[in-house]
Amino acid sequence: MNSVQFTAESSSNGVLERDFTVNGVPGVLWSPASTAADRAPLVLMGHGGGNHKKHPAMSGRARLLVTGCGYHVAVIDAPGHGDRPRTGHDEAEIAELFRARAAGEPEGPIVVRYNDHLAELAVPEYRATLDALQALPEIGTGGPVGFWGINMGTAIGIPFVAVEPRVTAAVFGQHWPDVLAAKAQQITVPIEFDLQWDDEHISREEGLALFDAFASKEKSLHVNSGRHKELPRFEADSAVRFFARHLGGAVTS
Amino acid sequence: MNSVQFTAESSSNGVLERDFTVNGVPGVLWSPASTAADRAPLVLMGHGGGNHKKHPAMSGRARLLVTGCGYHVAVIDAPGHGDRPRTGHDEAEIAELFRARAAGEPEGPIVVRYNDHLAELAVPEYRATLDALQALPEIGTGGPVGFWGINMGTAIGIPFVAVEPRVTAAVFGQHWPDVLAAKAQQITVPIEFDLQWDDEHISREEGLALFDAFASKEKSLHVNSGRHKELPRFEADSAVRFFARHLGGAVTS
Numbered sequence: 001m002n003s004v005q006f007t008a009e010s011s012s013n014g015v016l017e018r019d020f021t022v023n024g025v026p027g028v029l030w031s032p033a034s035t036a037a038d039r040a041p042l043v044l045m046g047h048g049g050g051n052h053k054k055h056p057a058m059s060g061r062a063r064l065l066v067t068g069c070g071y072h073v074a075v076i077d078a079p080g081h082g083d084r085p086r087t088g089h090d091e092a093e094i095a096e097l098f099r100a101r102a103a104g105e106p107e108g109p110i111v112v113r114y115n116d117h118l119a120e121l122a123v124p125e126y127r128a129t130l131d132a133l134q135a136l137p138e139i140g141t142g143g144p145v146g147f148w149g150i151n152m153g154t155a156i157g158i159p160f161v162a163v164e165p166r167v168t169a170a171v172f173g174q175h176w177p178d179v180l181a182a183k184a185q186q187i188t189v190p191i192e193f194d195l196q197w198d199d200e201h202i203s204r205e206e207g208l209a210l211f212d213a214f215a216s217k218e219k220s221l222h223v224n225s226g227r228h229k230e231l232p233r234f235e236a237d238s239a240v241r242f243f244a245r246h247l248g249g250a251v252t253s
Numbered sequence: 254m255n256s257v258q259f260t261a262e263s264s265s266n267g268v269l270e271r272d273f274t275v276n277g278v279p280g281v282l283w284s285p286a287s288t289a290a291d292r293a294p295l296v297l298m299g300h301g302g303g304n305h306k307k308h309p310a311m312s313g314r315a316r317l318l319v320t321g322c323g324y325h326v327a328v329i330d331a332p333g334h335g336d337r338p339r340t341g342h343d344e345a346e347i348a349e350l351f352r353a354r355a356a357g358e359p360e361g362p363i364v365v366r367y368n369d370h371l372a373e374l375a376v377p378e379y380r381a382t383l384d385a386l387q388a389l390p391e392i393g394t395g396g397p398v399g400f401w402g403i404n405m406g407t408a409i410g411i412p413f414v415a416v417e418p419r420v421t422a423a424v425f426g427q428h429w430p431d432v433l434a435a436k437a438q439q440i441t442v443p444i445e446f447d448l449q450w451d452d453e454h455i456s457r458e459e460g461l462a463l464f465d466a467f468a469s470k471e472k473s474l475h476v477n478s479g480r481h482k483e484l485p486r487f488e489a490d491s492a493v494r495f496f497a498r499h500l501g502g503a504v505t506s
Contacts, residue, residue: 220476222476
């Protein structure tokens with residue numbers, strides 16, 4: 001069980017892209033095309049709310065890690081996202097979010113509770129995916145593993161990393177502390193955390209409280225001016241350097 | 254007047270180092286050895302309290318900018334520092350700082366007022382140095398100019414950049430908002446700002462208040478876990494990339 005079933009494969013500009021499923025959950029694994037058989041660190045990523053495993057933010061970050069560091073990178077669709085069906089609960093929560101947005105009400109309470117629900121489902125899926133990927137010879141067990149997820153990727157990633165000792169470095173950001181701060185207190189690996197100084201949804205105090213909660217001895221906070229969706233592109237480059245420092249492997253560009 | 258008088262020259266590992274004075278104030282100019290005659294952006298730096306223009310933090314950062322970006326980099330000794338004489342006022346303030354430190358009293362009030370005094374003297378010196386350096390053919394007028402200074406370098410740099418329209422990007426960090434916040438409100442160029450999350454001298458609230466004060470549309474805050482003197486080395490690399498983004502010129506490594 002927990003084995004990787006590859007369903008499609010393509011390659012472009014030095015990056016091998018392989019679609020897979022693990023226990024029926026669809027994911028994608030990006031690897032260096034020329035050295036895909038070489039053992040290298042793995043970075044698991046989590047996509048944002050309303051997006052999916054192959055959103056340009058995911059494929060773009062994967063390309064940076066694959067071509068810049070020679071890493072393997074995998075992401076799975078969150079429950080109710082991408083190629084996965086929505087339940088009645090998903091539909092109701094999404095309708096409630098759109099209603100609040102249209103009414104000019106705060107989105108936070110709805111996003112927090114819905115993402116918490118999705119994280120409960122997704123954490124065991126991420127653990128099973130990691131089991132399965134580590135059974136591949138080009139990843140293997142015992143090697144360095146990172147996690148990178150912002151927004152909903154953080155809502156799933158913090159509970160995942162809190163219970164998953166195989167993850168040794170993580171990049172998070174842009175979520176509320178309500179249910180996540182207690183789990184962040186269980187995380188001791190190095191982290192980099194992004195927040196937006198003029199976020200219209202997450203207050204400065206909320207963002208700083210979540211960063212503060214991590215028990216990690218090594219932690220960095222990157223704040224940038226701008227609204228929720230204006231996280232600068234250069235923070236992706238910074239995250240890649242963060243993983244290069246902590247997971248090792250040759251940075252080739 | 255305000256002309257550069259070169260007093261010494263040496264070269265190592267691709268970096269040309271030229272000592273100079275402008276109106277008697279001693280400084281050092283680092284340039285690419287192979288292309289020192291080519292026009293390139295200039296970064297002015299400010300050293301920390303109790304240090305001097307050739308402290309390893311200065312020469313190390315200069316090497317990153319010269320070899321990484323092909324820039325010219327200059328720093329001058331602050332009043333009472335390096336090769337410059339101490340006045341009776343300098344001696345009295347330093348003695349007061351050491352007394353407070355030994356007594357376990359807060360250093361902030363003394364550092365804030367002493368650095369403010371030094372900044373009043375140093376700002377016209379930095380402006381004269383910039384005039385003089387821009388008269389050199391390899392720098393010239395109208396080209397991009399950056400400023401980089403942490404600690405006392407920020408206490409001098411914020412008032413300098415606030416009144417100096419030739420500076421178009423700056424890296425600051427690790428100082429108190431008391432006298433600097435009002436001047437930071439006059440700064441609109443892109444900034445990167447460093448603070449330490451566990452600084453034993455500057456509280457989180459003080460550090461965040463100074464970052465918040467900048468009027469810059471583009472500003473980034475880098476917070477790292479650790480005490481006052483534990484600013485990670487990788488923040489120097491980050492500052493170099495910040496200047497490369499904003500001052501232009503080829504990043505060669």
